[in-house]
Amino acid sequence: MQKSITSFFKPKCDVPEKQKQGKEKSKTEDTTIENKLPLSTPHATICKAESKEVKDVKTEDEENEPMPMQLPLKETGTAEPTRKTTIGLISTDSKFPDGADIYDPSSEMYHPLNDAYWKAKGVTPYLALARTFQVIEETKGRLKMIDTLSNFFCSVMLVSPVDLLPCVYLSINQLAPAYEGLELGVAETTLMKAICKATGRNLAHIKSQTHITGDLGIVAEQSRMSQRMMFQPAQLTVRGVYSKLKEIAGISGQSKITHIYDVFVACRLSEARFFIRSLLGKLRIGIAxxxxxxxxxxxxxxxxxxxxxxxxxxxxxxxxxxxxxxxxxxxxxxxxxxxxxxxxxxxxxxxxxxxxxCPMHPGMPLKPMLAQPTKGVHEVLERFSGMHITCEWKYDGERAQIHLNDKGEISIFSRNSENNTEKYPDLIARSKNVLKTAVQSYILDSEIVAWDVERKQILPFQVLSTRKRKNVDIEEIKVQVCVYIFDLLYINGAALVTKPLSERRKLLLENFQEVEGEWRFATALDTNDMDEVQQFLEESIKGNCEGLMVKTLDTEATYEIAKRSRNWLKLKKDYLSNVGDSLDLVVIGGYKGKGRRTGAYGGFLLACYDTDNEEYQSICKIGTGFTDDDLKAHSEFLSKHVISGPKSYFRYDSSVEPDVWFEPVQVWEVKCADLSLSPVHRAAIGIVDSERGISLRFPRFIRIREDKSAENATDATQVAHMYQSQDQVKNNQKMSDPMDIENDFY
Missing domain, CATH: 1.10.8 (Helicase, Ruva Protein; domain 3)
Incomplete structure (x- = not known):
């Protein structure tokens, strides 16, 4: 009896010319599914690596590996049927009667209903989502990536709408709202063991391949495809995978391996790649x-x-x-x-x-309103001329959104919507002290600062950062805190974000009260006199604050959720005379150190974040401002986030290409002498100049911004604004066009 293998064969790798034997294969043969998966650039990467380092992927350990023994071989008289179809200009043979392996939501003629190959079953297969991820990963243009995902979402809406929610969560690699803090917590070693168990491979081999490719997901896919399968498990569905991931997140220890194994053995084609990446928390498709x-x-x-x-x-x-x-x-x-x-x-x-x-309500954090940086009092006068404004001290602490719901439960969220409730049990214990009236629910915007109880004064942020984040025992707290409240966003069932600041502040003062060393209102001054603003700035500095927040009271004074609004300006004490503010930049690459810095990274490539295009744009190379301990700490941390090559959403010039690329996981606060147009860096390209970006001159490292995610880094539009606000740039612009002088005068 003839045995049939329901497997997905490992793509053959290109080999050097001198190793080629026999006749050249035809183009048609090269595009069949047995030789190359359609639209699969990552496989080209691993094949290239294998041809150089491991040849046919066989190691000495693997030669003696036993065949996986999970299930008995399936015996049938015929092989799986194939059908020929076309993806773009690529002709390929489908190994699946329904065409699941060649599903292409990026097609120019895609129809959300007719091309949804699962419409007869009405349940979204996980392979359709994995294929969508695969196509997106191999797509360069942001708009095309979005359009591809929209095609898939539209198909799900029409065929299996109940699957839309898990599809959305899996597309951003979440299992629940970010503020719930539901994490998978699966170590890479655990995943490697699960792959070994499912495929019979040697752990050393899996580690070696992961080191070569820099992607355990690709290694998992290759291992799964090259495996001779027995009875094929039931096809995975989006709903089933999402449910299983939630189960994995809810258990601990080695029991996770069993659940991972159950899904992995059923994976087909790119399902293995993206299932493993989901567990690692790095989907790598560039969809934010x-x-x-x-x-x-x-x-x-x-x-x-x-x-x-x-x-x-x-x-x-x-x-x-x-x-x-x-x-x-x-x-x-x-x-x-x-x-x-x-x-x-x-x-x-x-x-x-x-x-x-979908109303706002306590217990669910809002994206905070942010302020535009400014260089000095004269910019405040230019922006707010004729408006009623208020100046508030800018505290050097941690932004906190404090919620009380109808059940009397207190929640505290960071600027990134991270749930910090567990970090501040002392605040929760004394939360009733701040109420002046019978308030049933509220959302407060505030700043938590470290507090010196004896001297009754604010302590630096570095002191606050030493507090434990989890499992905090209220009896063991050494760093005391005080909350400075500056806004009220919700009270007793009513949202206030569309109300002007003057009304929000009135309600805040009517319903809340100060408690010495525990709850305070932000020190404020309502004035239109710029001399008073300057004097108030100096007072804030003496009060151990960073500077001022200047806000409109009545006109254009609503709370603009998730926006960096010009209705709030920040005037900091430590601005440089020519730049105005520090920048928060993402580390995307590292340069190998020399001399004293041998063995560590001696320099780094930094980038700003372009919100419109959702890409990281290089802005400078930095190698100053570091102590030896800094470099050691940076190297230890970043070495855990090395990737095999630049992301599709990294924008840079080849002349600044680093030795090593990193996942965009850490934000640094950086200062510089000034900003200038650059032919090699890509920050804010197209905003100020169509061909040149903006770079920093003499950048220096200040500190790690642990309170910011990479997507909260300084935006490209901010970089452009900071460049154009420089005195020499404004003077040059005026000199180049005399008409501008007349327009400014009148």
Whole structure:
């Protein structure tokens, strides 16, 4: 009896010319699924590595490895049927009757209903999502990536809408809202053991391959594909994988391996790659929250305009509708960052009514309003001329959003929506002291600072950073804190973000009170006199603060969620005369050290974050401001986040390419002498100059910003604003166009 293998063969690697034997294979043969998966650039990477280092992927250990013995071999009389189809210009043979292995949501003629190969079953297969990720990973253009994801989302909305929620969470590698803190907590070694158990491979071999490729997901996929399979387990579904991941997050220890194994042995093609990456917390496809929300908005419009989808011009024809839908969706998400609420609502209600069904409420953190940096009092005068303004001391602490819900439960969230409630049990214990009236629920915006109880004064941020983050015993707390409240966003069931600051402040003072050393209102001064502003700035510095926050009181004075608004300006004490503010930049690469720095990274490539394009743009190389201990600590931390090559969303010039690339996981505060146009760096390119970006001159490291994620780094628009605010730039602009002088005068 003939034995049939229901396996997915390992792609053959290209070998050097001198090793080639026999006749050249035809183009048709080279594109068959047995030789190369369609749209699979990462496989090309591993093949190249294997040809140099491990030849046919066989190691001495692997030669003696036993075949995996999970299931008996399937015996049939015929091999799996194949069918020929076309992806773009690539002709390929499908190994699956339904065409699952060649599903391509990036197709120019994609139809959300007709091309959803799972429509007969009505349950979204995990392979469809994995194929979507695979295509996105290999796509360079941001707009094309979003459009591809929107095609898949639209198909899910039409065929299996109940699967949309798990699809959304898996696309951003989350299992629940970020503030719930649900994490998988799976170590790389645990995953390697699970792969070994499922494939019969040697642990040393898996480690070696991971070191070569820099991606355990690719290694897992290759190991799974080269494995001779027995009875094929049931196909994975999005719902099933999402549910299993939540189970894994809820258990601890070695019992995780069993659950991982159960899913991994059922993985087909790129499912293995993205399942393992999900467990690692690094999906590597470049889809961030804003891109996902845009893709959802486009998918909604495509669903409503299904008759036009055959032209693939929906985005062009209905661009205004898409822009409006995107704005409504993003605005709703800012006040209600919970897909468990938003996704059912967009499936059930009109987008115009979405905000009514997804209201803000305590226990769910808002994205905070942020301020624009400014260089001096003269800029405040230019921006707020004729307006009523207030100046508040800018405290050197940790931004905190404090919530009280109707059940009397207190929650404390960071500026990144991280749940810090466990970190401050002392604040919760004395939370009732701040209430002046019978308040049932509230959301306060505040700053938590370290407090010297004996001297009754603020301590530096470095002292606050020494507090434990988890398992804090209130009896063992050494660093005391005081909360400085500066805004009220919600009270007794009513949202206040659309109210002007003057009204929000009035309600704050009516319902809350100060308690010495525990709760204070931000020290404030309402004035339009710039001399008074300057004097108040000096007083804030003497009070151990960073400077001032200058805000409008009545005009344009709403709370702009998740925006860096010009209605709030920050005036810091330590600005440089020409730049204005420090920058918070992401570390994306490292340069090997020489001399005293041998064995560590001697320099680093930093980038700002372009919110519009969701990419990291290089802004400078930095090698100063570090002590030897700094370099050692940076090297130890960043060496754990090395990647095999630059991300598709890194924008840089080859002349500044580092020796090593890093995942964008850490933000540094950096100062510089000034900003200048650069032919090699890409920060804010296209904003100030069409061909040149902006770079920092004489950058120096200040500190690690542990309170900021990479996406909260200094934005490209901010970099452009800081460049244009420099005196020499403004003077040059005025000298180059005499008409500007007349316009400024009148």
């Amino acid at each position: 929250e804003l891109s996902l929300l845009t893709a959802l908005a486009i998918a909604l419009v495509k669903r409503n305009r299904l008759s036009d989808c055959k032209t693939n011009k929906v985005c062009d024809i209905y661009k205004d509708e898409i822009a409006n839908t995107t704005l409504l969706l993003k605005t709703t998400f800012c006040q209600c960052p919970n897909y468990d609420i938003i996704i059912p609502a967009i499936l059930k209600y009109n987008i115009e009514d979405l905000h009514k069904h």
